[in-house]
Amino acid sequence: MTSDIAHPRPTSLLDLFVSFTLLALQGFGGVLAVVQRELVERKKWLTPEEFVEDWAVAQIMPGPNVVNLSLMIGDRYFGLRGAMAALAGMLCLPLLVVLALAVLYAQYGSHPGVAGALRGMAAVAAGMIAATGLKLASALHAHPLPRWQTGLIAALCVGFVLVLRLPLAYTLLILGGVGYTLTYRRLKGGAT
């Protein structure tokens, strides 16, 4: 499942850097949805299962999760240098863009059209992220646990976050713990 089966991979450090720069520049309101679209669906550097597994690690570690994810993917293909290249791609150009925007905002931020356009883009970005969650549900089809159990955990997670408004740490600890325990017992029992 987590084997290194032959799928496309970045050809060079430059390819990594450029790919991550382009990803980051498309990521308004969050890059994760774009990473999924570009690296999983288009370039196929990762399978949906690998993406979800890597993201679990990126999420549980401190730090911005797309930054963590980019350095893990870079490391997978080119070691430390790859991690650096992916990280630099993710941050360098977007940093310049955001500083330029801050300077522009100081001048034009009060224009109502600008504020409206920003709100419109943020609304699209929100829909984009929710849709990515729905798409990634396909990664659960190959999961060792039965469909109803993974579905239930995912649904509970939505309930914890949206309805109960639990802090992220509790959600991760409780549902991650349940998922871990069930999967552990399953993997140990069956010779899958």
Place this chain on the structure above:
Amino acid sequence: MNEAPLHIVLSFSDWLSLFGHYLLLSLMSIGGAISTTTEMHRYLVVEHQWLTQEQFNNAIAIAQAAPGPNVLFVALMGWNVGLNAGSYTLALAGVAVTMLGILIPSTTLTYLAARWGHRNRELLGVRAFKQGMAPVVVGLMFSVGVILASSNNHPARDWPLWLLSGVAGLLIWRTRIHLLWLLAAGAVIGWFV
């Protein structure tokens, strides 16, 4: 332009303290740097008064609207602290201090942990962790989208934005349309609505 709303003087030990504070925040930032914003607010706005409330809010809003990882709001805070201290050079120093501070500890930890996990990927515990977390990850992703959409919280006024989020989500889920087209459409619709 850019007349700083605040005039502050930062000593070397202030810079050091700022750096140290962000190093610590980095270790606490499980779930992303955005989860430590309340602590940043306490430190920068309330305790030291290096930033105004408005600068703080704008830093987050601009970084959300800009392309790239959301963590760049940290760079904008550093930028504004430096501007308040008097020059573009100091603003760049602010960016370097805050960004290196927020990134070095977490990236180092993640790098080591990911390596360890990959080396031991056949261990039962590691496989169970990665696969057991998968449904939680899927649920979280969906929830984050809904939370972002619901930051437009005046139903009577904001229903077009909700509709926009819903239609965009449906299109992305069901088609292969390029994300940039949708963002551009969102910007145009937002400008006129």
